Amino acid sequence: MTDARDALKAEMEMLRTNYLALLDKEEKEQVYQKYLEENTRLIPRDFVQNHGVSFDIVLRKPAFGADYKSDFFFLSKSTVLWHAVHIEIEKPASKYFKDSTNEFHPDFLHAQQQINDWRAWLDRSNEGAFRSAVSALMVPLATNPIEHKYVLVYGRRSEYEGNDIRRSKVAALVKSSGIKIQSFDSLAEGLAGKNPVNIGIRKNEYIDVIGDEFLKSEGCAWIEPTQFRLSQSAKDKLMNMDGGGPYMKSMRTVGGRSVDSYKYVGENVRVRSDKEPVIDEA
Template sequence: TDFFYLSKSSVDWNCILIEIEKPQSKYFKDDASTNFHPDFHTALEQINRWRAWFSNEPNRNGFVNGTISLLRGPGHWMWQNPCYIKYVLVHGRRTEFEGNEIRRRLISGQERDDFHILSYDSLVESLHSKGELYMARRKNEHIEVLSERFISEGLLSSIDPSYLKITDELRKSALDHKESWHEYSLLGRCLALENALPKIGSLRVRADAPIAEG
């Protein structure tokens, strides 16, 4: 997968796997065709491979209770909430099907309740208004947060600090924004991040290090 993100509600977790193809990838063979291009077939096949992999119960359990377990917070009251695997394909440009109802239906016909297809146009629309996210990677038994600017408390205060590593820049930025902290510990005696931040490990990132690992 190219990207993965985890969202939560009070009743469940949604594990979203995202496959990003090239903006120039084609949906259809030519301007007049309603036959899918090999580019699109290949992208759909990748989604089906993921689906087949997750249909194997040991694989699914290993991912949910192993790979992303730190993000779900073992011991947290939401740990037992069900996890749903979902898929997103980002592929091509809207101009290939815009104004053509047949083509639009052929593409949407490939979608499922757990699978959505987006064009690059949809991906970047209103990008300026979308919230900023932390960039992180799982490395061995730790989650390394590579971002240098404090965005919010969520990630830093909800995960066991012994499993986290952050850059010195992010630590300083978090302290500089202490007036914006508002999440309290379960006992309500202190701010959650006030207790967690000193326990979070330090991360040294080389200038030539990759932003993310596959």
């Protein structure tokens, strides 16, 4: 057990070091989007409730309505409600303040306005359309109420951490807007406490789950398999689970009879070739 902890600690320190070095290069936003998708412990987990991220799936660039697309999105439930967490990332080089002043930079204000536009769309009686778009991830307790939460990942901490006025202005904005604002640096904190997740891409009829393993295998007790597409490797792993090792035996009722959850999903899920590309930036 000690060896495993030491190995995890070394792995997280390496990830942290490489990530912070990448921030210093001030690349385009797309570079950081891709890096977070490949190193999912870095994705924010704000507003996660006691049941965690729903099915351990974070959607990339889901579209809600004609004009609303966040960079990442996930659902998290308690026994009484869902948190729908919308995450927008800009880039590490983005500025909070104008030059040497304590006045907010127009780019920072624009990023907040973009989130306010999303909020307005969701407030315009669009809950039915929203629920339909994410229904595959809203089980069980699908009828529970939804609270929408917003996270903006923006700039570097060094721009305000040594300035009490700037720091207090950012804190006041967080309090008044209800938007969780955090620097790119903060994503490198607490990595060992953030489990890896699958990245998902929402299609018209299903969610494409990236990776060679369905990380939330216990979710097989609940999901409708035809609403998901897995890689061939991920399907094969489900088909070979027998309740031994780290996997608990899982059953579900189908057509009035009890069946193995893993095999049921494996037999009925959509499947793609391991070599088939999933992300299409076009």
